[in-house]
Every structure is written in structure tokens, then in C-alpha cells.
Amino acid sequence: xxxxxxxxxxxxxxxxxxxxxxxxxxxxxxxxxxxxxxxxxxxxxxxxxxxxxxxxxxxxxxxxxxxxxxxxxxxxxxxxxxxxxxxxxxxxxxxxxxxxxxxxxxxxxxxxxxxxxxxxxxxxxxxxxxxxxxxxxxxxxxxxxxxxxxxxxxxxxxxxxxxxxxxxxxxxx
Amino acid sequence: xxxxxxxxxxxxxxxxxxxxxxxxxxxxxxxxxxxxxxxxxxxxxxxxxxxxxxxxxxxxxxxxxxxxxxxxxxxxxxxxxxxxxxxxxxxxxxxxxxxxxxxxxxxxxxxxxxxxxxxxxxxxxxxxxxxxxxxxxxxxxxxxxxxxxxxxxxxxxxxxxxxxxxxxxxxxxxxxxxxxxxxxxxxxxxxxxxxxxxxxxxxxxxxxxxxxxxxxxxxxxxxxxxxxxxxxxxxxxxxxxxxxxxxxxxxxxxxxxxxxxxxxxxxxxxxxxxxxxxxxxxxxxxxxxxxxxxxxxxxxxxxxxxxxxxxxxxxxxxxxxxxxxxxxxxxxxxx
Amino acid sequence: xxxxxxxxxxxxxxxxxxxxxxxxxxxxxxxxxxxxxxxxxxxxxxxxxxxxxxxxxxxxxxxxxxxxxxxxxxxxxxxxxxxxxxxxxxxxxxxxxxxxxxxxxxxxxxxxxxxxxxxxxxxxxxxxxxxxxxxxxxxxxxxxxxxxxxxxxxxxxxxxxxxxxxxxxxxxxxxxxxxxxxxxxxxxxxxxxxxxxxxxxxxxxxxxxxxxxxxxxxxxxxxxxxxxxxxxxxxxxxxxxxxxxxxxxxxxxxxxxxxxxxxxxxxxxxxxxxxxxxxxxxxxxxxxxxxxxxxxxxxxxxxxxxxxxxxxxxxxxxxxxxxxxxxxxxxxxxxxxxxxxxxxxxxxxxxxxxxxxxxxxxxxxxxxxxxxxxxxxxxxxxxxxxxxxxxxxxxxxxxxxxxxxxxxxxxxxxxxxxxxxxxxxxxxxxxx
Numbered sequence: 052x053x054x055x056x057x058x059x060x061x062x063x064x065x066x067x068x069x070x071x072x073x074x075x076x077x078x079x080x081x082x083x084x085x086x087x088x089x090x091x092x093x094x095x096x097x098x099x100x101x102x103x104x105x106x107x108x109x110x111x112x113x114x115x116x117x118x119x120x121x122x123x124x125x126x127x128x129x130x131x132x133x134x135x136x137x138x139x140x141x142x143x144x145x146x147x148x149x150x151x152x153x154x155x156x157x158x159x160x161x162x163x164x165x166x167x168x169x170x171x172x173x174x175x176x177x178x179x180x181x182x183x184x185x186x187x188x189x190x191x192x193x194x195x196x197x198x199x200x201x202x203x204x205x206x207x208x209x210x211x212x213x214x215x216x217x218x219x220x221x222x223x224x
Numbered sequence: 225x226x227x228x229x230x231x232x233x234x235x236x237x238x239x240x241x242x243x244x245x246x247x248x249x250x251x252x253x254x255x256x257x258x259x260x261x262x263x264x265x266x267x268x269x270x271x272x273x274x275x276x277x278x279x280x281x282x283x284x285x286x287x288x289x290x291x292x293x294x295x296x297x298x299x300x301x302x303x304x305x306x307x308x309x310x311x312x313x314x315x316x317x318x319x320x321x322x323x324x325x326x327x328x329x330x331x332x333x334x335x336x337x338x339x340x341x342x343x344x345x346x347x348x349x350x351x352x353x354x355x356x357x358x359x360x361x362x363x364x365x366x367x368x369x370x371x372x373x374x375x376x377x378x379x380x381x382x383x384x385x386x387x388x389x390x391x392x393x394x395x396x397x398x399x400x401x402x403x404x405x406x407x408x409x410x411x412x413x414x415x416x417x418x419x420x421x422x423x424x425x426x427x428x429x430x431x432x433x434x435x436x437x438x439x440x441x442x443x444x445x446x447x448x449x450x451x452x453x454x455x456x457x458x459x460x461x462x463x464x465x466x467x468x469x470x471x472x473x474x475x476x477x478x479x480x481x482x483x484x485x486x487x488x489x490x491x492x493x494x495x496x497x498x499x500x501x502x503x504x505x506x507x508x509x510x511x512x513x514x515x516x517x518x519x520x521x522x523x524x525x526x527x528x529x530x531x532x533x534x535x536x537x538x539x540x541x542x543x544x545x546x547x548x549x550x551x552x553x554x555x556x557x558x559x
Numbered sequence: 560x561x562x563x564x565x566x567x568x569x570x571x572x573x574x575x576x577x578x579x580x581x582x583x584x585x586x587x588x589x590x591x592x593x594x595x596x597x598x599x600x601x602x603x604x605x606x607x608x609x610x611x612x613x614x615x616x617x618x619x620x621x622x623x624x625x626x627x628x629x630x631x632x633x634x635x636x637x638x639x640x641x642x643x644x645x646x647x648x649x650x651x652x653x654x655x656x657x658x659x660x661x662x663x664x665x666x667x668x669x670x671x672x673x674x675x676x677x678x679x680x681x682x683x684x685x686x687x688x689x690x691x692x693x694x695x696x697x698x699x700x701x702x703x704x705x706x707x708x709x710x711x712x713x714x715x716x717x718x719x720x721x722x723x724x725x726x727x728x729x730x731x732x733x734x735x736x737x738x739x740x741x742x743x744x745x746x747x748x749x750x751x752x753x754x755x756x757x758x759x760x761x762x763x764x765x766x767x768x769x770x771x772x773x774x775x776x777x778x779x780x781x782x783x784x785x786x787x788x789x790x791x792x793x794x795x796x797x798x799x800x801x802x803x804x805x806x807x808x809x810x811x812x813x814x815x816x817x818x819x820x821x822x823x824x825x826x827x828x829x830x831x832x833x834x835x836x837x838x839x840x841x842x843x844x845x846x847x848x849x850x851x852x853x854x855x856x857x858x859x860x861x862x863x864x865x866x867x868x869x870x871x872x873x874x875x876x877x878x879x880x881x882x883x884x885x886x887x888x889x890x891x892x893x894x895x896x897x898x899x900x901x902x903x904x905x906x907x908x909x910x911x912x913x914x915x916x917x918x919x920x921x922x923x924x925x926x927x928x929x930x931x932x933x934x935x936x937x938x939x940x941x942x943x944x945x946x947x948x949x950x951x952x953x954x955x956x957x958x959x960x961x962x963x964x965x966x967x968x969x970x971x972x973x974x975x976x977x978x979x980x981x982x983x984x985x986x987x988x989x990x991x
């Protein structure tokens with residue numbers, strides 16, 4: 052359970068952004084990095100590894116990881132579909148979008164499709180209110196959604212058959 | 225030094241003292257309750273909100289009132305400050321609300337809880353709560369687990385005061401438990417099955433204001449008010465060795481640290497004293513312990529009851545049940 | 560057309576690159592500040608501009624800067640709050656995505672004023688794609704001598720980093736943000752001490768919203784006095800409004816403060832009116848946390864004066880008949896909107912986002928969500944409405960941070976103005 056040399060280089064670059072002795076500051080970015088390196092979720096082993104990189108206690112990592120909603124504490128499908136359900140999205144039809152995805156993939160919120168491809172999650176406001184309704188997959192915002200657009204997206208993701216990560220962008224390297 | 229008044233009583237305290245500690249210097253009924261603050265643990269306090277008070281005048285220099293009620297445990301005094309606790313209907317109303325919130329997801333399983341009789345939440349609810357609940361929704365529940373072989377964690381009863389995590393941080397060098405999750409899904413946990421195992425972990429039991437962390441060696445042995453607490457000591461290389469033995473006949477059912485009138489441990493004890501010396505012969509018994517705040521224990525058979533005081537308290541409670549607030553002091557607690 | 564101070568060049572092709580941004584007059588405020596002004600003079604301009612915090616609280620920014628502890632021997636920090644998470648608000652996202660250099664320019668000028676040698680942009684983790692945009696722009700700024708050692712040949716040096724959050728609305732509260740930046744749970748701190756005395760790493764720190772920092776750029780360029788001429792009274796300058804909901808033209812609009820609300824909703828320049836030719840029912844004017852107002856009260860004050868897009872006019876009448884400008888998250892609801900259901904989405908939001916540190920918010924937000932869930936699904940009773948309002952009242956003002964208030968205000972106002980809808984949603988007697 053170790054980072055690839057590239058990821059480790061990125062991790063060290065991130066740690067260097069914070070003053071001496073304040074390396075714990077790098078915890079959130081490093082957990083993002085770990086999540087993208089290790090199949091989209093944070094196992095106890097992964098968190099213990101991150102703790103060792105920052106010389107902090109494992110419990111400090113568990114406390115933080117379970118606080119923030121972007122960290123997945125259980126395995127997830129290759130593509131995590133995060134559908135916004137807060138007011139502005141609801142006003143413009145997010146419920147219909149959510150229902151459609153549930154029926155199409157035959158899963159409930161929080162479940163993963165049988166082929167391990169999709170996990171469905173509802174999220175609170177992602178700042179896409181002017182382009183509602185929306186869902187996020189990886190780093191991408193899919194906005195002004197319609198049932199047709201959702202169908203297209205799901206087909207595209209199936210064809211691509213890759214794990215979508217939101218982290219391609221963290222730290223230019 | 226700063227001079228201030230709390231409910232009209234003047235007190236002079238060192239600069240930097242909190243309102244709560246200034247009130248404790250006065251003593252008696254005007255001392256706000258505290259469920260999360262713990263004077264011997266740094267950084268505790270501010271979370272439970274039962275100690276909220278009104279600052280009617282910020283200081284002599286700036287007499288403006290503070291815009292909101294403040295947590296007395298974490299707000300420093302100022303010279304000329306005017307504080308209202310029991311004299312502020314606003315404070316009593318807010319406190320009643322906080323007690324209701326604290327009880328919302330609490331199982332109210334006092335009849336089977338080892339903490340009953342010495343539970344800060346029970347006392348608080350008795351003094352400030354309502355007799356019925358308006359909460360009709362499902363309560364949050366957790367499985368009870370062992371954290372180590374001597375401590376039981378009933379997360380369902382926890383009010384998230386964080387005290388036990390401060391004990392682990394400040395009395396031990398390896399904290400393995402903490403607060404996980406967020407919001408009302410937060411829980412005290414080790415996340416993965418890990419034993420909390422170090423010489424001072426047992427103090428988590430004593431600082432817990434409710435029955436969330438209990439002593440497995442004492443579980444279901446006796447209601448606490450059927451035991452006789454005795455001050456005792458032994459010479460110990462790890463701690464002061466000053467404890468309370470909770471006895472039934474000649475049997476030592478439980479060993480705990482000594483708590484002051486606010487339920488706070490001043491001298492923490494080691495696990496050896498707490499768990500491994502359950503024979504009275506291991507101890508030098510000093511004599512019966514005076515319990516002044518945990519009324520249930522002292523009422524039953526341990527200390528003589530003042531019938532006049534009891535009568536007054538019953539009358540006071542009857543008034544309260546008619547819907548009046550409880551501003552007057554509880555005569556049973558003023559010993 | 561109102562003046563555009565922030566978004567003037569937003570449609571310029573390539574404006575996200577250093578070269579185009581620079582050609583359009585970008586980084587002039589850095590040159591002016593570093594070469595011709597003292598740090599205190601920059602702060603003075605911001606004070607004179609009357610700029611108020613654009614994140615939601617509206618606290619005077621110059622005054623906030625002047626609180627920073629200059630006697631401390633610790634390093635000072637400027638932290639940009641880009642944790643935009645208030646439902647209905649997406650202006651910072653728009654600005655950072657399209658004009659990353661405007662934020663960076665504002666960060667440099669502001670950091671200079673505060674004497675910060677290291678600054679951070681704390682951005683919500685869900686905006687990860689913007690992290691890349693900002694980091695590219697930061698690299699360009701370094702390459703062109705606007706960041707790093709001895710900026711423009713002066714003594715002033717600055718390092719700027721982007722720090723992603725990981726999904727927590729509460730980290731928009733400045734002390735929770737600092738905790739999070741230190742790698743901890745986003746639990747708000749007890750105040751005092753305030754960040755200006757003991758903020759990031761217990762050092763003197765200022766936390767400012769993205770738009771606030773961006774506004775420093777035109778203020779330095781045009782002078783505080785000129786900036787203060789725009790707007791009405793204590794609402795000076797321009798404000799980005801995120802318009803969403805049942806309107807024809809959702810989007811981010813830069814308005815001069817003082818624009819009538821009616822014009823903002825109905826004119827073609829802005830929202831373009833209510834969609835589908837429907838009538839207006841209600842507006843949440845400043846992000847989900849502020850009180851909701853029915854049509855008659857959002858368009859005119861209780862005194863019958865036209866309601867303006869200013870801090871003062873929107874709050875005219877207090878919470879009985881007014882609201883707040885807040886973050887400028889302007890959510891419009893048409894006549895078909897189910898107010899109970901809308902409030903339920905807000906209550907669910909605050910319950911989801913409560914950090915759980917203090918008991919009124921931890922327990923109260925969940926209680927309110929559960930009551931509203933029942934009401935909205937037809938399982939509520941009339942008495943539930945009063946319990947709901949009382950729970951909100953018991954949370955308000957009694958929590959460590961303003962999230963408690965933010966959760967309570969929408970509830971209190973929705974019931975205040977739309978009580979009949981709640982009563983209609985409740986059943987007379989619960990049939991089990």
C-alpha cells in the first residue's frame with residue numbers, strides 16, 4: 052500500500068506548501084490524492100498510509116476522512132454519479148433526473164450497479180444553480196440536464212469504461 | 225483583577241478567568257451547569273451550550289450588552305461586566321431548549337444505566353428540563369461496543385462533549401479513539417476495532433458526563449446509591465493513589481477518582497488503582513466521602529436528610545409542574 | 560447598462576490567460592500598490608471604498624483588515640474563502656473559472672496590504688476542475704514576476720497556493736475553514752480570539768471571500784473614493800448576483816448596488832422575468848440562509864417603497880417583513896412552487912451540513928428536517944408547525960457559529976409568510 056513514484060512526488064510537493072511542522076495541513080489534498088490512487092475510496096490501510104506520510108496518528112486521519120462528504124469510506128463504482136438535490140436544482144427538475152437514473156441503472160441512492168460501473172449519490176448544492184439541474188461525475192459538471200442528456204452521458208461513460216477521477220487537476224506536475 | 229456581578233452578586237477575579245469559573249468562586253445555585261467543559265482538561269467547553277448566560281453589560285468601559293447569549297465556560301470576564309444567569313428568563317428558556325436537544329436522541333434508559341444516580345444529564349434534566357418530550361421521531365441508535373477490556377462504550381447515550389478525547393490527548397500519548405462522522409451522525413469510535421489501552425484510559429469513564437463510557441468491572445453490580453463511597457488511598461508509583469472506593473459491605477465494587485462538587489476529577493488515577501485493587505486490604509480507608517451534588521446518592525441512606533429542605537424542594541417541584549420556571553434554588557443542593 | 564468593475568472583460572477570448580488579461584489592463588493594481596503605495600495606504604483605500612464582505616455577512620472589509628495584529632511577531636496570512644457552498648450561490652465559481660487572474664491579482668494586492676508572505680485560496684473540493692485553472696494562472700503569475708521573490712523588483716515577496724476542501728458547507732465559516740486548512744475537521748472555533756489575532760496556525764489572519772478580494776482590484780485602480788460613488792449609501796460598488804430558479808435567464812450578473820429588485824427580476828438585461836409566463840410567488844434573495852419573502856414584500860418594503868438591491872433596503876423592516884442581501888444567491892420561485900417542499904430541501908441541507916459540535920444545531924437541524932419531511936409527505940399535524948418554529952427559535956443565537964441561525968431563519972420566515980401552506984400540508988388528525 053504505497054503511492055506510485057509520481058503520486059509520491061505530488062504528495063511531497065503538496066506537503067511543501069505548508070510551513071515546517073504544519074504538514075498536517077496537507078491532509079485533505081493527500082486524501083484526495085489517495086482516493087484517486089486507490090480505486091476511489093479510503094480503506095483503513097490507505098488512511099494509515101497517509102497518516103504515516105504526515106507523521107500523524109491514524110485516528111486523526113479517520114476523524115477527518117469521515118467528516119467530509121467527498122471521501123468515500125466504502126468501495127464505489129467506477130463512475131460516481133452525484134446528483135444535486137438542493138432547492139435551485141429541485142426547482143428545475145432534479146427529482147425527475149434522479150428517478151430516471153434510478154430506473155435506468157436499477158439502483159437506489161447509495162447503491163452500485165451490478166456491473167460495478169456506477170454508484171449513485173445525492174449531494175447538496177454544488178454551485179450549479181444557474182445551470183440546474185446538474186450532476187457531477189469525477190471533476191466534470193454535467194449541467195442543464197434533461198433525461199436525454201443523462202442517457203447520452205451514461206452511454207458515453209459505459210463505452211469509455213474507465214474509473215473517473217476528479218483529481219487529474221490537483222497540483223500541476 | 226476584574227470586578228463583575230453575576231445575578232447581582234459581586235465577585236473579584238483574576239483577569240482571564242471565565243465567567244463560569246468566576247461563578248464557581250461565588251458558588252451556590254447561580255453557578256451555570258456544564259456538560260462539556262472540564263477545568264482540568266485544556267480546550268474543553270463551548271460545545272454543549274447548557275452554560276449559556278446573558279452578558280447584560282460587556283464591561284465598565286464598554287457597557288453595551290453582548291448581542292447573543294455566551295458560553296460562560298469559554299468567555300473571559302471583564303471589569304464591570306454584568307452577567308445574568310438564573311435572573312434572565314432568556315437564559316432559562318434557552319437552557320431548557322438545550323436540555324431538550326441533549327435528550328432528543330438520548331435513550332432515556334436510566335433504569336438500566338449504571339450512570340443513573342450520578343449522571344450529569346439526569347441532574348440537568350431534573351433541574352432544567354421539561355417533564356414530557358415533544359420529539360416524535362426515531363432516535364439515533366448505535367451498537368454498544370467494548371473499547372478495551374475494561375471500558376464499555378454505549379454510543380447511544382453519548383452527548384458528544386468530547387471530554388474523553390481530550391483525556392486521551394492530554395493524559396496519554398497515543399489517542400486511538402476520536403469523534404468520527406459529522407453532525408448528528410458523529411460518534412465516538414476507534415473506527416477500526418482497536419483497544420484503548422494505556423495506563424490512564426480509565427479516566428475516560430470518570431470524565432464522561434453520562435453513561436456512554438462505563439466501567440466494565442462494575443457493570444450491573446449495584447445501583448450506585450446502594451453503595452457507600454469511601455475516600456481511600458494507597459501508595460502508587462503512577463498516580464496519586466487517592467481514590468473513592470464504592471463499597472457494599474466489605475466488598476469494593478468500584479474504584480474511581482475523586483470528584484469535586486462540580487463532578488470534576490482533580491487528580492486523575494491510573495488503571496492499576498482503578499481496576500486491579502478491588503480488595504479493601506489494598507487501601508488505607510480515610511472515611512466516608514461527602515457527596516454534595518449527586519443528591520440521589522446522598523439522599524438514600526448515606527447522609528441524613530433534612531426533612532425541612534426536602535419539603536421545600538417538593539413544593540418547589542410542584543410549582544414547577546404547574547408550568548412555572550425554576551428560578552429558586554434547590555434547597556437540597558445547598559448543603 | 561450598469562457599470563461592470565469585475566466582469567468587464569469576461570467575454571474576451573483568452574481572458575483566462577496571463578497575456579490577454581495583462582493586455583486588458585490586468586495587474587495594474589499590483590504595480591500601483593507595490594510601486595507607489597504603502598501597505599497602510601492600500602488598506603486606507605479599501606476602507607474609503609466602503610467595500611463590504613461579499614461572502615454573506617457584509618462586514619466592512621477595510622475595517623476587518625485593520626484588525627490584523629501588527630504587533631505579533633508571527634507571520635501574517637491572507638486566506639481566500641472560495642468554499643462557495645451557500646445554496647443558490649455560484650458567482651465565485653463563475654469568476655474563478657473565467658477570470659482566474661482577477662482573483663490572483665486581488666490576492667497579491669491584498670496580501671501586500673496585510674503584510675502576508677504566504678497566502679492560500681481555500682476552494683471547495685467539488686470545484687476541483689477550477690483548482691487546475693487557478694494553478695495554471697498562478698504558474699503564469701510566477702513566470703511573469705507577479706508572484707515569488709521580489710515582485711516587480713520590489714522588496715515584497717509572496718507565495719500563493721490553492722488548497723482544496725473536501726465537501727463541507729461549514730468550511731465557509733472562516734474559523735472552520737482555518738481548521739480545515741490545518742488538516743482538521745471543519746469545526747468552527749469559539750471566538751474570541753478572532754482570526755485577525757489568532758487565525759491560521761494561531762497567526763494573525765484575514766479571511767476574505769473571492770469576490771471581496773477581486774473587488775480590491777478596481778478599488779486600487781480607481782481609488783476608494785471613486786468606488787464609493789457607485790451604489791447607494793453604505794452599499795457601495797457592484798455586486799455579483801447569482802440568479803437561479805424559475806427565471807428565463809439564470810446566471811451571474813454584476814449589478815450596481817441600488818438596482819431595484821423589480822428591474823433585476825423582470826428586465827431583459829438581468830433575469831428576463833419569470834419563466835413559462837407564470838407569476839412570481841417568492842424569492843430567496845441572498846442564499847438559502849436568508850429569510851424567504853413573498854412577491855409583495857420582495858418588490859416593495861412594508862412602507863411601500865420599491866425594494867432595492869442593497870444591504871439596507873433588503874433588510875428594511877427587519878425579519879418581520881425584510882430579508883438580507885447575504886451572498887447574493889437570488890432564487891426565484893414561480894406560483895406553482897411548493898413552499899413546504901422547498902423548505903424541506905433547505906432543512907435537509909442544513910442537517911446534512913451541521914458539523915455536530917454544539918448541541919442545538921446538531922440535534923435541532925435533524926429535528927426540523929424530520930418534521931418537514933412528515934409535513935411534506937402528508938404525515939404532519941398542525942401542532943408540528945408550532946414545534947417547528949419553536950425548535951428554530953431554540954437554535955437561533957445559541958450556537959457556536961452562524962450555521963444555526965442560517966438553519967433557523969428560512970424556517971421561521973417560510974412559516975411567517977406562508978403559514979397557510981403549512982397548515983394545508985398538515986392533516987387535522989393523524990390517522991395511523
